[in-house]
Amino acid sequence: MKIFDKSEDAYLAWVGANQSGFVANVNRDSNVPQYPIAHKASHKTMWSTKTGNFTTGDYTKACSTSLEELEGYAKLKYRRKILYCGTCFRTKAAT
Numbered sequence: 001m002k003i004f005d006k007s008e009d010a011y012l013a014w015v016g017a018n019q020s021g022f023v024a025n026v027n028r029d030s031n032v033p034q035y036p037i038a039h040k041a042s043h044k045t046m047w048s049t050k051t052g053n054f055t056t057g058d059y060t061k062a063c064s065t066s067l068e069e070l071e072g073y074a075k076l077k078y079r080r081k082i083l084y085c086g087t088c089f090r091t092k093a094a095t
Helices: 008-017 067-078
Strands: 002-004 022-027 037-040 059-064
Touching (some): 002 008, 037 067
Antiparallel strands (some): 002 059, 022 059
């Protein structure tokens, strides 16, 4: 797993090289209960240059090729279950 904080170029390189991987969008202050939210790395909002500020604004990113690893990270680090993007994970988001 890789954590990206204030490292736009490295984050975008990881996403580009791991399109079948997963990205947990994490609120920098950890005070929003909806975060972390898991996305597929291929989700356009995770890499589109129109979005920007992926790791330099209010969010950091935890990235892995294993969804289970991100789930464990959320539980250990934030003491909450990871939520799932409704676009990326239509069936998981409904549960």
